[in-house]
Amino acid sequence: MTQTTRCSTPQPIRDGQGGADPGPRNTLMDLQNPDVLVPPATDAGTMPSLKYPFGQAHMRLDAGGWAREVTQRELPIATTLAGVNMRLEPGGIRELHWHPNNDEWQYYISGQGRMGVFANSGHNRTYDFQPGDVGYVPFAMGHYIENTGDTPLKMLELFRAPRFEDVSLAQWMAPTPRELVQHHLKVGDNVMNSLRREKQPIFRP
Structure with a gap:
């Protein structure tokens, strides 16, 4: 198990093995990933990470x-x-x-x-x-x-x-020849003028 001090700072110590880490430390990350700071004895550390927050x-x-x-x-x-x-x-x-x-x-x-x-x-x-x-x-x-x-x-x-x-519909239509879009979709200049080349996946009208 991960040992902690009085200020609840986890340390890489298990059953008398390891030793205190004086830092600098990312204590919150250590608390969220105790099995990385102090791996179980059965963990050989030979697998790539299976976790990403x-x-x-x-x-x-x-x-x-x-x-x-x-x-x-x-x-x-x-x-x-x-x-x-x-x-x-x-x-x-x-x-x-x-x-x-x-x-x-x-x-x-x-x-x-x-x-x-x-x-x-x-x-x-x-x-x-x-x-x-x-x-x-x-x-x-x-x-x-x-x-x-x-x-x-x-x-x-x-x-x-x-x-x-x-693929964004607006971003896909913006560089398409204006006449082609208007002919096929029957849209006016106001719609064409609102199309943007820059990607904006989320918006609020």
């Missing part, structure tokens, strides 16, 4: 919320799984997009949300989600997620892929 992942901040991802970049052993932790403020929207590399699984942690999913030939569905619900988006289907409640919406997205990839 979302709290250490890069946080993307947008007007309507935030998102952070853990992929093979952060957890090298995760060659078949990537995850995104996302929060949408009330009225916040995850813009219309699709994923070119795999399906998407979702777990709704808190709040209320609505997702629209678009397939080919004009087929589409709209779903409402509550905490504890699981959502699924098939490969390459366009979809958006909206916070329809008055409290933050928090969710987890999982992909069976080593990295997270997405």
